[in-house]
Amino acid sequence: MTEVVVTGLGATTPLGGDVASTWEALVAGKSGVNALEEEWAQQLPVRIAAQLAVEPSEVLPRIRLRRLDRSEQIALIAAQQAWGDAGLSDDLDRERLGVVFGSGIGGALTLLEQDDILEGTGPRRVSPYTVPMLMPNGPAAVVGLEFHAKAGVHAPTSACATSAEAISWAADMIRAGRADVAIAGGAEAVIGGLPMAGFASMKAMSTRNDEPERASRPWDRDRDGFVMGEGAGALVLERREHAEARGAKIYAVVAGSGLTSDGFDIVQPDPECNGGGRAMRAAIKQAGIDPKSVGHVNAHATSTPVGDMAEVKGVKREIGDHVVLTGTKSMTGHLLGGAGAVESIATIMAIHDGVIPPTINLENPDPELDLDVAANEARKKDLDAAMNTGFGFGGHNAAVLFTKA
Amino acid sequence: MSRDEIREGLSDILEEVAGVNPDDVADEKSFTDDLDVDSLAMVEVVVAAEEKFGVKIPDDEVANLKTVGDAVSYIEKG
Numbered sequence: 001m002t003e004v005v006v007t008g009l010g011a012t013t014p015l016g017g018d019v020a021s022t023w024e025a026l027v028a029g030k031s032g033v034n035a036l037e038e039e040w041a042q043q044l045p046v047r048i049a050a051q052l053a054v055e056p057s058e059v060l061p062r063i064r065l066r067r068l069d070r071s072e073q074i075a076l077i078a079a080q081q082a083w084g085d086a087g088l089s090d091d092l093d094r095e096r097l098g099v100v101f102g103s104g105i106g107g108a109l110t111l112l113e114q115d116d117i118l119e120g121t122g123p124r125r126v127s128p129y130t131v132p133m134l135m136p137n138g139p140a141a142v143v144g145l146e147f148h149a150k151a152g153v154h155a156p157t158s159a160c161a162t163s164a165e166a167i168s169w170a171a172d173m174i175r176a177g178r179a180d181v182a183i184a185g186g187a188e189a190v191i192g193g194l195p196m197a198g199f200a201s202m203k204a205m206s207t208r209n210d211e212p213e214r215a216s217r218p219w220d221r222d223r224d225g226f227v228m229g230e231g232a233g234a235l236v237l238e239r240r241e242h243a244e245a246r247g248a249k250i251y252a253v254v255a256g257s258g259l260t261s262d263g264f265d266i267v268q269p270d271p272e273c274n275g276g277g278r279a280m281r282a283a284i285k286q287a288g289i290d291p292k293s294v295g296h297v298n299a300h301a302t303s304t305p306v307g308d309m310a311e312v313k314g315v316k317r318e319i320g321d322h323v324v325l326t327g328t329k330s331m332t333g334h335l336l337g338g339a340g341a342v343e344s345i346a347t348i349m350a351i352h353d354g355v356i357p358p359t360i361n362l363e364n365p366d367p368e369l370d371l372d373v374a375a376n377e378a379r380k381k382d383l384d385a386a387m388n389t390g391f392g393f394g395g396h397n398a399a400v401l402f403t404k405a
Numbered sequence: 406m407s408r409d410e411i412r413e414g415l416s417d418i419l420e421e422v423a424g425v426n427p428d429d430v431a432d433e434k435s436f437t438d439d440l441d442v443d444s445l446a447m448v449e450v451v452v453a454a455e456e457k458f459g460v461k462i463p464d465d466e467v468a469n470l471k472t473v474g475d476a477v478s479y480i481e482k483g
Binding site: 066 | 422423424445446449452
């Protein structure tokens with residue numbers, strides 16, 4: 001079977017403007033969550049979020065910023081980093097280059113901003129870039145255009161499972177022989193009044209407004225919901241022979257992935273994690289490895305009361321109780337459509353460096369937590385295989401399994 | 406308003422909405438071929454010019470404004 005390897009990584013997150021700074025902060029257990037000082041936030045029940053550490057305006061030229069939604073800006077920044085990291089040459093056959101890049105919500109901030117213009121000054125002042133800025137395939141299209149990808153540009157949208165799903169699609173694209181190289185990832189930037197009010201109305205978010213850094217606390221007894229974050233991650237996936245022929249550095253192997261759906265509820269997780277568990281099982285099966293060799297799971301673990309414990313059941317059943325879990329959303333917040341990509345990068349770096357980043361704020365573990373978690377401090381562990389999971393509203397489940405290069 | 410003043414105002418708009426270097430703006434320059442102002446950017450330029458110069462530039466007229474000089478002449482006529 002065609003083997004798919006990871007040869008480039010890029011990210012811009014609440015912890016850093018690139019992979020190196022993000023990874024360093026993750027291992028150090030730093031929180032990227034802050035109080036929102038903006039005026040629009042003051043009327044909301046939730047006034048905390050994990051905002052980008054480096055503003056896109058520090059990276060991209062002004063005219064590019066003007067024509068891209070914030071989610072597209074950070075998709076582009078992450079993809080540029082991953083492309084540079086992979087060291088692909090200009091003569092790469094673009095008909096063999098694909099892109100699978102998603103967003104959970106799309107250009108909601110653009111939609112709201114342009115609607116204000118429509119209401120305020122009329123239709124003629126609405127930006128001609130409105131549609132390409134708000135369309136949910138915008139991040140994929142912008143990345144595809146930047147690198148002239150011609151094998152196909154795809155945009156999965158499966159809420160918080162989006163970018164784990166994107167990695168799975170991209171690996172399948174290479175396995176199916178449709179591309180030699182694919183840029184996979186996801187981006188989300190919807191820290192704004194309406195999206196936050198919507199999630200807050202669902203009672204899905206933490207209201208620990210007085211202690212932003214302690215608000216995201218997966219598996220802790222006192223968790224009270226997720227903290228919204230913004231960010232993007234991008235991975236260059238490549239057919240192994242293609243990567244080896246050009247002497248590329250290989251971070252890890254995308255050994256398997258699994259995509260399932262719950263058929264259970266539009267937003268509630270299945271408390272038994274049946275669908276999530278089947279995704280994990282499918283990834284392990286495709287990889288053809290013993291579940292015992294999966295030493296670590298970077299869990300979806302959003303810090304919500306039901307979801308966190310459901311996933312523990314799934315992991316225990318499908319992988320076993322030898323595994324070391326972590327929930328890096330305790331530090332990055334929940335990057336929604338960007339989560340799977342950034343957390344897959346953390347999973348890959350854990351294998352690469354032999355270090356599992358901590359789950360911070362795990363002060364009083366939920367009494368039902370019966371798996372080992374790298375609580376509050378990074379854990380050194382030699383890893384042959386590690387998994388990232390992502391579950392999204394709508395009942396979407398994704399699991400991506402990486403193995404040592 | 407003189408042609409020079411109009412050209413200068415247009416140049417400010419082109420820089421603001423499309424990132425065009427003011428040194429590149431001259432009557433004979435084509436918006437699309439020389440200044441890289443595509444059809445979407447042109448929409449923004451037109452709306453900003455209407456506001457700045459207090460003129461109306463109908464959509465079917467925009468197609469005739471191929472160069473900076475064309476636009477300056479149109480605005481000059483008011």
